[in-house]
Amino acid sequence: MTPLSITSRTLAAALGGYALSALCAMALAVILPMPRNEAVITGILVAFLLCACAAIWAFSVRSAWRAWGGIALVSLVFGALYLIGSPP
Amino acid sequence: MNGSFRQSMAWLHTWVGLLLGWLLVAIFITGTSAYFREEITLWMEPETHDSTLTPNTLDMAVAVLNDKASDARSWDISLPSARHTVAELRWQPLQQRQQQGGGRNRGESVSMDADSGQVVEPRDTAGGNFLYRFHYQLHGVPREVGRWVVCLATMFMLIAIISGVITHKKIFKDFFTFRPGKGQRSWLDAHNATAVLALPFHFMITYSGLLLFMTMLMPWGIDAAYPENRRDFFSEVFSRGGEEAQRPGNPAEMVDIKPLIAQTEAHFGKPVTRIGVTNPNRDNAVISLRVDRDPAITARQRGGDPVQVYNGVNGELQETLLPSEDPVSPSWRIYNVFTSLHMARFADPLTRWLFFLFGIAGSAMAITGMLLWVNKRTQQLKRDQVPGSSLKLVKGLNMATISGLMIAIAAYFIGNRLLPVTLENRGDQEIQVFFLVWLAALIHALLRPNRSGWQEQVALGTVLWLAVPVINVLTTDSHLFTAVAWQHPALASVDLVCLAFAGAGGYTFWRLIRKPAPAKHAPRKKPAKRTAPSTTAPAGENS
Numbered sequence: 001m002t003p004l005s006i007t008s009r010t011l012a013a014a015l016g017g018y019a020l021s022a023l024c025a026m027a028l029a030v031i032l033p034m035p036r037n038e039a040v041i042t043g044i045l046v047a048f049l050l051c052a053c054a055a056i057w058a059f060s061v062r063s064a065w066r067a068w069g070g071i072a073l074v075s076l077v078f079g080a081l082y083l084i085g086s087p088p
Numbered sequence: 089m090n091g092s093f094r095q096s097m098a099w100l101h102t103w104v105g106l107l108l109g110w111l112l113v114a115i116f117i118t119g120t121s122a123y124f125r126e127e128i129t130l131w132m133e134p135e136t137h138d139s140t141l142t143p144n145t146l147d148m149a150v151a152v153l154n155d156k157a158s159d160a161r162s163w164d165i166s167l168p169s170a171r172h173t174v175a176e177l178r179w180q181p182l183q184q185r186q187q188q189g190g191g192r193n194r195g196e197s198v199s200m201d202a203d204s205g206q207v208v209e210p211r212d213t214a215g216g217n218f219l220y221r222f223h224y225q226l227h228g229v230p231r232e233v234g235r236w237v238v239c240l241a242t243m244f245m246l247i248a249i250i251s252g253v254i255t256h257k258k259i260f261k262d263f264f265t266f267r268p269g270k271g272q273r274s275w276l277d278a279h280n281a282t283a284v285l286a287l288p289f290h291f292m293i294t295y296s297g298l299l300l301f302m303t304m305l306m307p308w309g310i311d312a313a314y315p316e317n318r319r320d321f322f323s324e325v326f327s328r329g330g331e332e333a334q335r336p337g338n339p340a341e342m343v344d345i346k347p348l349i350a351q352t353e354a355h356f357g358k359p360v361t362r363i364g365v366t367n368p369n370r371d372n373a374v375i376s377l378r379v380d381r382d383p384a385i386t387a388r389q390r391g392g393d394p395v396q397v398y399n400g401v402n403g404e405l406q407e408t409l410l411p412s413e414d415p416v417s418p419s420w421r422i423y424n425v426f427t428s429l430h431m432a433r434f435a436d437p438l439t440r441w442l443f444f445l446f447g448i449a450g451s452a453m454a455i456t457g458m459l460l461w462v463n464k465r466t467q468q469l470k471r472d473q474v475p476g477s478s479l480k481l482v483k484g485l486n487m488a489t490i491s492g493l494m495i496a497i498a499a500y501f502i503g504n505r506l507l508p509v510t511l512e513n514r515g516d517q518e519i520q521v522f523f524l525v526w527l528a529a530l531i532h533a534l535l536r537p538n539r540s541g542w543q544e545q546v547a548l549g550t551v552l553w554l555a556v557p558v559i560n561v562l563t564t565d566s567h568l569f570t571a572v573a574w575q576h577p578a579l580a581s582v583d584l585v586c587l588a589f590a591g592a593g594g595y596t597f598w599r600l601i602r603k604p605a606p607a608k609h610a611p612r613k614k615p616a617k618r619t620a621p622s623t624t625a626p627a628g629e630n631s
Contacts, residue, residue, distance in 0.1 A: 021306065022306065022308040023308075025306050025308050025309030025312070026308045026309055026311075026312035027312075028309065029309035029310070029312045029313040030312050030313055034417070034419075035417070036313045036314065036321075036324075037313075037321055037324050037325050037420075038417045038419050038420065039309075039313060040309045040310050040313050040314075040321060041325075041419045041420055041423050042419040043309040044299070044302045044306050044309055045299070045419060045422055045423065047306055047309070048243075048246075048295060048298045048299065048302075048305075048306070049295075051243065052243065052246040052247050052250055053250070055243075055247045056097070056100070056247060056250055056251055056254075059096050059097070059099070059100045059251075060093050060096050060097065082312065086312065087315065
């Protein structure tokens with residue numbers, strides 16, 4: 001791995017991973033069909049695991065672009081879920 | 089899984105491990121001590137030791153509270169327990185001081201000797217709480233910053249755990265492999281064994297560590313579901329109930345609490361440990377008697393104790409609450425399990441020791457990982473090649489975090505016994521002793537990052553840990569040769585653990601000074617190699 005690729009992947013893991021898990025926590029908090037406080041804690045339980053998995057993904061795929069792409073894709077999905085579920 | 093995936097995981101594991109390794113070693117060691125933080129605090133306040141629960145303790149406590157705060161809003165009496173020898177009396181004064189930032193008003197408190205009824209003023213010390221707080225917010229940096237740094241290290245460790253598991257295709261075979269006395273191989277095996285043996289513990293402790301700070305790390309879900317006010321979430325989830333106290337009524341004689349205690353103890357079949365009185369000495373006084381709940385790790389953590397509430401004037405039973413039997417939803421059960429495991433809240437003494445051992449295994453895992461990193465790079469050096477400055481730096485930092493921290497903790501305990509009791513800001517001075525000694529160890533380690541350096545630090549650590557119980561004999565009346573220490577096993581345990589650490593240090597020192605035996609099987613058949621460094625040379629041998 002070149003230094004540039006390592007830097008890019010590190011940023012993807014840290015910033016991308018955090019954004020991904022934040023969106024996951026938000027999406028699950030509003031979309032899960034259960035009392036609000038339960039949906040919130042479920043979202044948080046999943047979000048932390050996803051954050052670690054995102055970092056691993058960032059360092060395991062072939063290129064740094066792919067690392068960013070995968071994280072962005074999943075983030076978009078969670079973002080869409082949040083928009084669907086959030087109260088108008 | 090293909091080979092390159094595993095290779096990239098090994099790379100990630102190695103570098104993430106090195107970057108945060110030192111911090112993790114320190115967090116693990118201080119965090120392990122936190123399982124016994126109440127015992128350590130007790131040990132560090134020898135003025136409180138000679139105190140035992142008697143049938144009159146409660147009457148004396150009520151007398152003290154009547155003397156100090158007969159018109160308080162509320163009283164709270166915690167009776168002595170196995171981990172605490174004195175009775176703690178707290179009260180909320182009638183005129184509450186306005187608390188800045190909306191924090192909970194903690195009111196006033198005194199400690200009372202449980203058999204004489206005298207107010208005890210123990211020496212000023214942070215006790216076990218210093219080490220406990222260090223493990224999640226460090227020291228000397230703003231609280232929020234320290235917490236974010238520790239959480240970052242925690243997330244790194246979660247990543248290191250997952251990538252570490254992936255790195256080991258033969259994880260169970262690795263666990264049963266131990267090849268002692270073979271240098272790098274032995275460190276690798278020890279790292280694997282401590283990691284895999286306690287893998288569930290490691291996963292639990294990191295994941296729950298993040299969960300405990302979820303509102304700081306991940307408030308976005310709360311904000312998304314409670315757009316109007318974040319506080320609604322907390323009051324829904326963490327409310328303790330019954331906090332809105334009534335206004336004080338007119339002065340009135342209170343009922344005798346003792347018969348109520350007998351009644352509650354008969355009802356629950358357990359001793360009452362905590363007594364709360366709202367509006368004492370008023371006609372609307374309310375007395376609540378708490379017993380310890382049965383350990384149930386899925387139960388909510390706060391306010392979960394069974395309690396009976398009485399009218400404080402006529403002594404009528406008003407209600408019996410069993411909050412721990414409230415239904416808990418699956419997600420909250422998961423949250424509760426992880427966080428109570430992290431803090432071993434439910435643990436009886438035996439389980440607490442088990443957690444302590446797991447904590448030591450975790451520390452050993454982090455330590456062997458760090459030593460392995462150095463050892464591997466030392467072996468890759470060509471003959472006559474001197475280690476570069478970065479390798480020396482890593483070696484020095486390893487030594488400072490491992491043996492240096494152990495020396496500093498022993499010095500903290502010794503400082504507690506030797507600093508004059510009347511010293512100004514005594515508690516802070518103890519902490520200064522800790523950091524000054526640690527700094528000295530760091531400087532020494534950076535100057536001598538080699539085998540002799542290790543020998544010197546381990547020798548010093550051994551002497552200091554041995555000195556703790558010895559100085560305790562000379563300076564207190566509750567040392568290992570007195571009945572008091574054994575009457576409260578918590579006290580004897582602290583001294584005994586110090587002796588055990590001294591023993592472990594002595595053994596390590598003996599291994600370090602022994603001439604490294606020529607290895608029977610050199611790890612690699614390189615003719616350039618002198619002898620393989622043996623297990624006894626943690627930092628390699630470049631003295």
